[in-house]
Amino acid sequence: MKNMNFPYCPQCKSNMAVGELGYNYCQSADCDYIQYNNPTPVVAAIIEYGENNVIVAHNRMWPKGWYGLITGFLEKFEHPDECVLREVKEELGLDAEVIQFIGHYSFKRMNQIIIAYHLRANPNQKILLEDELDDYKVIPFEKAKYWPAGTGYALRDFLVSRGYEPELKPFS
Numbered sequence: 103m104k105n106m107n108f109p110y111c112p113q114c115k116s117n118m119a120v121g122e123l124g125y126n127y128c129q130s131a132d133c134d135y136i137q138y139n140n141p142t143p144v145v146a147a148i149i150e151y152g153e154n155n156v157i158v159a160h161n162r163m164w165p166k167g168w169y170g171l172i173t174g175f176l177e178k179f180e181h182p183d184e185c186v187l188r189e190v191k192e193e194l195g196l197d198a199e200v201i202q203f204i205g206h207y208s209f210k211r212m213n214q215i216i217i218a219y220h221l222r223a224n225p226n227q228k229i230l231l232e233d234e235l236d237d238y239k240v241i242p243f244e245k246a247k248y249w250p251a252g253t254g255y256a257l258r259d260f261l262v263s264r265g266y267e268p269e270l271k272p273f274s
């Protein structure tokens with residue numbers, strides 16, 4: 103789905119073609135439809151669990167050894183502050199609270215804008231993984247590493263703001 107150009111116009115079914123500015127234009131003279139391919143907003147959660155630990159999880163679709171933040175798409179009309187709490191509840195079974203907005207990060211490969219938060223989850227609740235996840239780790243902040251992508255930079259900035267000097271772990 104990422105950056106996919108429609109072959110046919112969703113309004114009039116004429117052919118589409120990439121033109122000026124890289125947008126995808128309807129080729130009919132009677133139609134002004136343009137597919138802009140705007141970035142998709144995605145929330146990401148840096149979840150503090152217990153004292154100075156972060157939760158990272160492994161998606162079934164990812165290569166072995168890759169762990170990342172909990173992320174999710176906004177539902178229709180949903181505010182990111184609510185979305186991030188819903189995603190953490192759905193994917194890990196944890197109730198959490200938003201502590202701080204961390205920042206916005208570009209994830210160009212997927213044409214996404216990552217909206218990153220620091221959350222604190224209830225440490226008395228057990229983690230219950232949703233189907234799309236098959237593993238998780240609870241990592242002390244001082245051992246956490248970041249990765250070269252939007253969510254990784256969010257984790258780096260969060261850790262630096264807390265006085266840590268995280269190492270970069272490249273994708274292998």
Ligand SMILES: [Zn+2]
Pocket residue numbers: 111112113114115116128129130133134135
């Ligand atoms: Zn059209």
